[in-house]
Amino acid sequence: MDCMKKLQVAIIGLGRLGSACAQELLDEDAMALCGIVRRVESMGPLPGRLRHMPVAGHVRDLPAIDVALVCVPANTVLGVSRELLQARVPIVECAAIEGAALAAHYAELDDVARKHRTAAVVGAGWDPGVLQLFTRAFEMLIPRGQNELHRHPGIRLHHSAAVAHIPGVKGALAGQFRGANGAMQRYVYVEIRDGTDFAQVRATIADDPLFADEETQVFQVDSLSSLEAEEGQGMALERRSSPASGVHASLLLEARFELTALTARVMLHAARRIPALPHGAHRFSLGI
Numbered sequence: 001m002d003c004m005k006k007l008q009v010a011i012i013g014l015g016r017l018g019s020a021c022a023q024e025l026l027d028e029d030a031m032a033l034c035g036i037v038r039r040v041e042s043m044g045p046l047p048g049r050l051r052h053m054p055v056a057g058h059v060r061d062l063p064a065i066d067v068a069l070v071c072v073p074a075n076t077v078l079g080v081s082r083e084l085l086q087a088r089v090p091i092v093e094c095a096a097i098e099g100a101a102l103a104a105h106y107a108e109l110d111d112v113a114r115k116h117r118t119a120a121v122v123g124a125g126w127d128p129g130v131l132q133l134f135t136r137a138f139e140m141l142i143p144r145g146q147n148e149l150h151r152h153p154g155i156r157l158h159h160s161a162a163v164a165h166i167p168g169v170k171g172a173l174a175g176q177f178r179g180a181n182g183a184m185q186r187y188v189y190v191e192i193r194d195g196t197d198f199a200q201v202r203a204t205i206a207d208d209p210l211f212a213d214e215e216t217q218v219f220q221v222d223s224l225s226s227l228e229a230e231e232g233q234g235m236a237l238e239r240r241s242s243p244a245s246g247v248h249a250s251l252l253l254e255a256r257f258e259l260t261a262l263t264a265r266v267m268l269h270a271a272r273r274i275p276a277l278p279h280g281a282h283r284f285s286l287g288i
Helices: 015-023 074-086 097-116 132-139 156-164 196-208 259-277
Strands: 007-012 031-037 067-070 119-123 145-151 168-178 184-192 217-220 231-242 250-258 280-282
Touching: 007 015, 007 119, 007 259, 015 031, 015 231, 015 259, 031 259, 067 074, 074 097, 074 119, 074 132, 097 119, 097 280, 119 259, 132 250, 156 184, 184 196, 196 217, 217 250, 250 259
Parallel strands: 007 031, 007 067, 119 280, 184 217
Antiparallel strands: 145 231, 168 184, 231 250
């Protein structure tokens, strides 16, 4: 690997997110992992493919880099990012902050980045980050309506077992949510056997009195074991048109993913754009 011909990337912090970013970088064609900054008390051997990477207690002790991925706890992101920008090191960060605190966080990083003539990508994660892109797209497509966001589905064992006994169903998982209007909604995930008609399975569930009292969405999945993974993140984003619009439209995004791995990929996507960005802090988007 020739770091000098690639975008040289440093990782600040080697927890779960930093480790995920490092592993992703090892397989990159346009970027190279050229250093890791971690606490001095954590200076032990790096695992596996990372064992030969340069490690330092401070970014100034690494070779020249093009961008730093800030992978530290949210309450320290601002201080670490500020120090890097003051040293004219471009950054990518993904701090999970909300509301007024998030706006103030972005404003300060933008001020520091402009003052020191460098660039930053902020909010390069899931939320803030990619989730806002989906939300804005839904709101553009249905301008008069309301959003409902459900996180971490509640598992209903009795309902799951009932679906699992349907002929042709290999396994099932039923999640229950309460919408913004207070009504309960159910999401049923089914893994079916080869040769089974999913449409027939879905019709059987719809006809079951057990599911008659609540709105039910049924999804076919390839593997329930991956769906049930402990580290998985689950969510459903739905936007429905308002009655006054006169059009009964709805959009549904249903997602399952490993949050750390997804965030690492978003940060790397942002890092690729750093060389082309003007000075200042830029909120994450696909077109930055």
